[in-house]
Amino acid sequence: MIEQAVAAFVQEAREILSELEDLILGLEEAQDPRTVDAIFRGLHTVKGSGAMFGYTGLARFTHHFENAFELVRAGDLTVGKQLIDLSLAARDLMERFLALGGDGAETDALLEAQETTALIDRIQSLTLAVDPAATAAPTSKTPGKTSGGLERYSIRFRPLPDALRNGMRPDLLIRELAELGPVDVRFDLQDMPSFDALDPTLACLTWVITVETCNGAAAVEDVFIFADDADLSIESMPMEAVADRTVPEQGTPAVASAPEARTAPAKIDAKTENIRVASSRLDDMMDSIGELVIAQARLDAVSERLGDSTLDAVVEEVGRLVLGLRDATLSIRMLPIETVFGKFRRVVRDLSTALGKDVRLITCGGETEVDKNVIDRIGDPLVHMIRNSIDHGIEADDVRIAAGKPRQGTVRLAARQEGGEILISIEDNGGGLDVEGIRRKAIARGLIEPDAELSERDLHLLIFEPGFSTAETVSSVSGRGVGMDAVRNTIDGLGGSIDVLSRSGQGTRITLRLPVTMAIIDGLRVRLGGSIYVIPLAAVEECVEMDRAETSRKSGRSVLQIREHVVPYLALDRIFGLPPSAEGRRRVVVVCVGGQRIGLVVDDILGQGQTVIKSLSPYHRDLPGLGGATILGDGRVAIIIDVGTLVRWAEARHSDALGKVA
Numbered sequence: 001m002i003e004q005a006v007a008a009f010v011q012e013a014r015e016i017l018s019e020l021e022d023l024i025l026g027l028e029e030a031q032d033p034r035t036v037d038a039i040f041r042g043l044h045t046v047k048g049s050g051a052m053f054g055y056t057g058l059a060r061f062t063h064h065f066e067n068a069f070e071l072v073r074a075g076d077l078t079v080g081k082q083l084i085d086l087s088l089a090a091r092d093l094m095e096r097f098l099a100l101g102g103d104g105a106e107t108d109a110l111l112e113a114q115e116t117t118a119l120i121d122r123i124q125s126l127t128l129a130v131d132p133a134a135t136a137a138p139t140s141k142t143p144g145k146t147s148g149g150l151e152r153y154s155i156r157f158r159p160l161p162d163a164l165r166n167g168m169r170p171d172l173l174i175r176e177l178a179e180l181g182p183v184d185v186r187f188d189l190q191d192m193p194s195f196d197a198l199d200p201t202l203a204c205l206t207w208v209i210t211v212e213t214c215n216g217a218a219a220v221e222d223v224f225i226f227a228d229d230a231d232l233s234i235e236s237m238p239m240e241a242v243a244d245r246t247v248p249e250q251g252t253p254a255v256a257s258a259p260e261a262r263t264a265p266a267k268i269d270a271k272t273e274n275i276r277v278a279s280s281r282l283d284d285m286m287d288s289i290g291e292l293v294i295a296q297a298r299l300d301a302v303s304e305r306l307g308d309s310t311l312d313a314v315v316e317e318v319g320r321l322v323l324g325l326r327d328a329t330l331s332i333r334m335l336p337i338e339t340v341f342g343k344f345r346r347v348v349r350d351l352s353t354a355l356g357k358d359v360r361l362i363t364c365g366g367e368t369e370v371d372k373n374v375i376d377r378i379g380d381p382l383v384h385m386i387r388n389s390i391d392h393g394i395e396a397d398d399v400r401i402a403a404g405k406p407r408q409g410t411v412r413l414a415a416r417q418e419g420g421e422i423l424i425s426i427e428d429n430g431g432g433l434d435v436e437g438i439r440r441k442a443i444a445r446g447l448i449e450p451d452a453e454l455s456e457r458d459l460h461l462l463i464f465e466p467g468f469s470t471a472e473t474v475s476s477v478s479g480r481g482v483g484m485d486a487v488r489n490t491i492d493g494l495g496g497s498i499d500v501l502s503r504s505g506q507g508t509r510i511t512l513r514l515p516v517t518m519a520i521i522d523g524l525r526v527r528l529g530g531s532i533y534v535i536p537l538a539a540v541e542e543c544v545e546m547d548r549a550e551t552s553r554k555s556g557r558s559v560l561q562i563r564e565h566v567v568p569y570l571a572l573d574r575i576f577g578l579p580p581s582a583e584g585r586r587r588v589v590v591v592c593v594g595g596q597r598i599g600l601v602v603d604d605i606l607g608q609g610q611t612v613i614k615s616l617s618p619y620h621r622d623l624p625g626l627g628g629a630t631i632l633g634d635g636r637v638a639i640i641i642d643v644g645t646l647v648r649w650a651e652a653r654h655s656d657a658l659g660k661v662a
Contacts, residue, residue: 005168009053010098011276016042017095018342024087025345031079039087040069044222046094048176052169057107058097061116064123065090071127086123088346093119150181152212153220154235156188159203163229170207176223181213210237279372282333286519289329290612293520296322297609297633326520326610333519335375337415337424338366343379344386348411351390358397358408359390365415370422374494374514378424381490384483385426385510386411393430393508403505405429421496421538422516427509433502435459441468457595460500464488492645495521495536495627499595523611523630523640526589526602528572529581532638534611534630535600539591539643543605546586560588560599569599570650575625593647600643613640624649 023039026032043066050059065087071077093116100106110116155177159168177183188206198204211220217236224232296319303315341363352359370378394400394409401407412427438459442448447465462468466485491498496514515521515538523534524543544562560567569588573581581603588599613628620626625646630638 006053006102008276009049009055013046013049013055013058013098014095016046017091017098020091021088021346022342024084024091025349027079028081028084028349033073036069036073036079040066040073041222043069048173048223051176052172054102055097055107056103057100057111058094061090061097061111061120062094064120064127065094067127068123077126083126086119086126089119090123150212150214151216152210152237153217154237155209155211155220156206156231156233156235157209157224158188158191158206158231160229160231161202161204164203165201168203168229173223174207174209177209177211177220180215180219180223181211184210282372285329286333289326290520290614292322293326293610293612294631294633298635299633301633330371330519333372334369334516335372336366337368337370337375337378337422338363340375340379340382341366341413341415344382344413347383347386348390351387355391356396357390357394359394360408360410361386362410362412363414364412368415368417368422369516370415370514371516371519373519374422374516377490377494378512378514381487381512382413382424382426384487386413388483389426389428389430389508393428393432395431399431417516422514424512424514425509426512427507429507432504432506432508433460433463433500435502435504438462457500460502461498463500464498492642495642495644497593497644519613521611521613522608524589524608525606525632525638526587526600527604527606528576528602529578532606532632532636533572533602534638534640535589535591535643536611536627536640537608539593541590541592541597544588544590544599546588546601562590562599565597567597567599569601570647571601573601573603575646575650591643591647593644598647600641611640 020039020042023035023042026035027039043062047059047062047066050056050062068077068083068087072079072083077083093110097107097110100110157170157173159170174183174185186208188208191206192198192204213219217234220234224230224234299315299318303311344363345361348359348361389411390409394411395403395405397407400409410429413424414427415422415424417423435456439448439454442459442462442465443450445465445468447462447468448454464484464487468484488498491512491514494514496512499511499513500508501511502508515536522537524537524540526533526535544560546560558569558571560569567590571581573579583603586601586603587605588601589605590597590599592598611630614630616623616626616629625642626639627642627645628640630640632638
C-alpha cells in the first residue's frame, strides 16, 4: 500500500510540475494573483507531500522556490524576467529530483551539486532583498511571512482507518505545523479498541492540536492539503478566549467543535468526482470493445445468412448498444490537444532566447479532442516543425525590420476537427521557403532531374525527404535534414498526411491531417482476387467503374478520365505482385494523397463499416503500404492499406506504374 501511495504522489507531482511550467509562463504574459496562488499552492503540495513520502531532498529544494512565491503572493516581490527564468530552472531541477526516486545518495549529490547551490543562491538573492527571514531551509522551522496578528487554531485531525497503510504520516504533518508556530498535541482515545481487538495497521487515534501562528488560516489549511484520507476540522480561536477554553486531557474525548468550526478543504469532498485510471486499462478496455465489434460483425453475417426477422431485430439492437459502448469508450480516450500545445510555450521561449530572436507562440483550438495514442505520438513531430519555423522561418530582428515587418515574429499552432480528421497547422510569419534553393539541393542530391517541371507545392514537399536540408551550416537546433523526415514517418504511421503552403516573404503553413482515433476507424472493404482489403474511408473521395477498354489500352499511360479531370491510377494487383486480374469490369477507389487524387484499381467494392485496427507482426510492420490488419465478420483477416505510404512507395519504386498526367 505504501508503494501505491508513493506512486500516486509521484504521478501527482509530475502533473503539478507540468502545470507549473504553464503557470510560470502565463505570469510572463499577465501577472494574475490567482496564477501566483496556484503556483504557491503547487509548490507547497510538492514540498509537503515530498517530505511525507520520502522525497525530503525535493522538499528541501522546493522550500526555497516556495519562499520566493510566498513573497510574490504577499506583494513584496515583483515578477520579472529574472524570477521567471529562475522559476523555470527550479521547476526543471524539481523534475530531476523527482526522477531520482526519493532520498538516497544521488539525491544528496544533486542537492549539494554546484548547479543546485548556485540556483538556490540566485533565488535567495531575490528573497533576501525583501525578507531576510525567508532564506531558512525547511528543517530550520522558521515561520514564514506573517499575514496578520497572532492567532490560535484548534485542529481536530482523525485519519481514516486505512490512511496509515496508504502512507499517511501524521508526525510529518505535525512537524510542518510546528514550522508555523508553537504547537500543543494531544490525543482523543475514545475510538481506541481494547488491546485484544487492536489492529496495529489501522488508524484509531484522533489528534487534537493547538497551534499559535501569525501565518493565517490558509497556512494551517495548506499543511493538510494532501491529507485527503482524514476527517479534519480547523477552528479559529480568539487569543483572548484561549484562556477560557478547556483543552482536552490525554485519553479523554475532545471538546465539541464550535459552530464556526472551519471544515476541511472542499477538495476532500470533491475527490469522488474524478478518478485516476492507468492508461493501460483504457487500452485493455479498447481491445475488448474491438473484439466486441468483431463479434458483432460476425453476428451480422450470421443473421444475414439465416434471414430470420426476429434475429434481425435482436442483432439490430445489439448493434446499437455496441455502437454506443464504442463511442463512450472512445470518448474516454479523447484528450484535448492543449495538453500537447501547452508544452511548446517553453520550447518557443527557450529557443527564441538561444537564437536571439523575439518570437511569440499563439495557440488556438486547444480544446479539440484527439485520441490519446495520437496525443502520445504527435509531440515530437510538432517540436521539430516549431524548431524549424523559429530557426529557418523567422528572420533575424534587423531583417524583419528592414522588410517592414514587426520585430516580433509569431508561430501559430491551431487545431480543428473536420469530420473524422483532426487538422493541426503550424504557421509562421517568416520569410517562407526558398523554392529555388530547394530545387538546387534536390538536383544536387539527384532527387529530381535538372529539367524536371515540378509545381511549387511538390517542391515544398521535398523538405520531408530523408537527409534533405537547405541549411548551409548545421547548428545545435537543426540543419541535418533528419527532423522533417522523422515528422513524415510519424504522420504516415498515424495514417495522416501533410500539406505545405508557403509564400516568399510572408511565411509558411504546414498542415497535418490526422485521424481522430487510431483504435477503430470507418473503412471501405474492397476485393482483390480472393483477398479482402480495407481502405480508410477518410482518404476516399469517390468510387468509379473502370471499363475493360481502359485496362487494354496500349498507350502505356495509367490514367483515367473522370469527368473533366485526368486521374492517375495504381493497379493494386500489380503493386502487390498478384496474378493479373481477369475481371471484366473493375472498380477504382479515388483517394487523396498530399492533395493529389490517385485511383486504386480493385476487383470489387464490398461495402463500408467499422474496422478494428490490429497491429501487424514485427515481420510485416515495416512493409510499405500496410497500415495494420482487421478481422472480418466471417473470421477472415483483411489488410488495412496505408494509402499515403503505398502511393509514395509506388512513385519511388514503380514510376512507370503510376501514370504521369499529360
